[in-house]
Amino acid sequence: MHLINELLTFGSKTEHDLEHDLEHKTPFSIPKIYDADGDLTKRWYVYFSYLDPKTGKMKRQKNIYGQVNRHKTKEARYALLALYKKRLLKLLKEGYNPFVDNTEHYKSQQQKDQKVKQVNAPTKPTENKVVLKEEEPKEVQKSSMSLKDALDYALKLKKNLVSERTLVDYTNRCKLFETWMNEHHADVKGIDQVSKMMVVAFLNDVQLNTSPRNRNNYRTCLSTIFQTLEGNEIINKNFVKNIPKLQSNPERHKTFTQKQENDIFEHLEDKDPVLLLFIKFIAYVFLRPKEVCRLKVGDIDFDENILKIKVKTKTLKTKIVPEILLKELEEVLEGLDKDSYLFTPKALGGEWEASLEARRDYFSKRFKAVVKDHFGFNQDYGLYSFRHTYITKVYRALVKESSPFAAKSKLMQITGHTTMGALEKYLRDIDAELPEDYSQLLNTKA
Known part of the structure; x- marks a missing residue:
């Protein structure tokens, strides 16, 4: 089944200006952009409603996020959401329906688009004749946050969620990790360039210089920070949580006689x-x-x-x-x-x-x-x-x-x-x- 979200965010068809008034009543609402009043810490998306065949009423559909929340500037998010909105409107006008299987409709539309491309294929231009080609809107390229900015951002989000002491521990451990990365992987600039192998090597250094218990504490800290980054769509996956803990002897105070x-x-x-x-x-x-x-x-x-x-x-x-x-x-x-x-x-x-x-x-x-x-x-x-x-x-x-x-x-x-x-x-x-x-x-x- 071809879902609207997949077709919309990963499609590659040529877009045309479809932002005109609808001439008759349609089973869908005009797609709209939600920008959280410009707040980049929240998720932005495109949303719309479609007529539910069971109830006969308009029903809000799943929000369409795509890749938009990976971008950290308003300009980039608006550009990509505008593209999603335009594509969505085009798909809805072509007859896509979120309540049915659109596979056959998708194949049929693909064949029509192919015929249109063949008919409209440009002929060899004659001398002194300029052929203007309509440019396809380009998606904003994904830009990764720097390692420092990503760690600082995650720590900022943790500020009101953990105790003061825990936040200090997280901050100190993240700074040491950042310093280690700069010394051993100076070519790594973006947070998405950090690999599991790099983190394992860092944790091994901590273990060799201190103790298995301290190494496990660093692992827990980085896993928490990377999970926050994954939850905010800054990285694709928190691989730190899959790094196993080492067995360590916990600190123990003896009893008095x-x-x-x-x-x-x-x-x-x-x-x-x-x-x-x-x-x-x-x-x-x-x-x-x-x-x-x-x-x-x-x-x-x-x-x-x-x-x-x-x-x-x-x-x-x-x-x-x-x-x-x-x-x-x-x-x-x-x-x-x-x-x-x-x-x-x-x-x-x-x-x-x-x-x-x-x-x-x-x-x-x-x-x-x-x-x-x-x-x-x-x-x-x-x-x-x-x-x-x-x-x-x-x-x-x-x-x-x-x-x-x-x-x-x-x-x-x-x-x-x-x-x-x-x-x-x-x-x-x-x-x-x-x-x-x-x-x-x-x-x-x-």
Whole structure:
């Protein structure tokens, strides 16, 4: 079946001036151009309606985009859409109908056009006679965006869709990719000249110079950016998503022993009570360090013993504040401005003009200076270690009194994991699930 969209956008017939008024009622509307009020970030197209034989009413047909949205100037888009409009009107007047199979009509029209060409074939011009040939409108040639412009455009579109930190990561990774391309493929100017082989070579360089995990992060970033470019018809295909990930060992923070935990808490009670309270939100409420940094004084409801906070998925979650922490908070938070951040560099409750990432980094460095350097802990220990330590404690206490499934079901409510599978993976990663002593099994004789 020959579809109007295919015939229109890929046809090669000679066009004539068909923009005159229709002499009688037709089963179609005059094609029109939609230009999104000149907005080049939106899709432009030609549209029309055709009489639906079932309802007897005019029905809007599929928009005709063709190749128009690959062009990044208004002039180019208008030129190509005008050509599409003219071709569409010609096809409709010749009898093309989107509700039927137009194959036979197409063949018949092709034969007629061939006869017309033969009859109208130009004869050999006589001397002093000039034959003027009507020029066929030329389609605007596809022009590729430069590599830099394409990456910048995709990052601009991501601005309001991802977090500030993620956008910074995307920007830095794209800049490094652009620099690498300029060094290794200086002849590549347009984004459509970038090949899968080039991206694989770049990712291999990242892996050799850093780690498989970092290489996978670059792959994820570039795949996201190229998917945005594909969705906006700047490139034909996002081939980065088909590049496989490498197996990598995720970063993991070790849990503290009971003695280490006691030593740390005693040390902080004397040296840094504010940092100790920060840690207790991680240990007792199972918040992540970033989530603690988001806390404001007014987020804590002492009447209901709860707090509300944005978690990793950017959703607002309600968490129970255990009594062990609530009593301490009532004493230190009384009289503080509810709109102020709970934790600041100098005191509890105050203003802090810094990004979330900067606030989180501040407390990580503070923990290193006050705790890690003092006790000699290596990079395997961090603020996250307290979350792992206390989730392990709670799970092992629960499983002593119930089945593993019942213990995990209750633990899910405490930790905030959304699925049992996610919680089980987390418990495996931190080695929270350990078997009972099996010495008696080793003593059995074969």
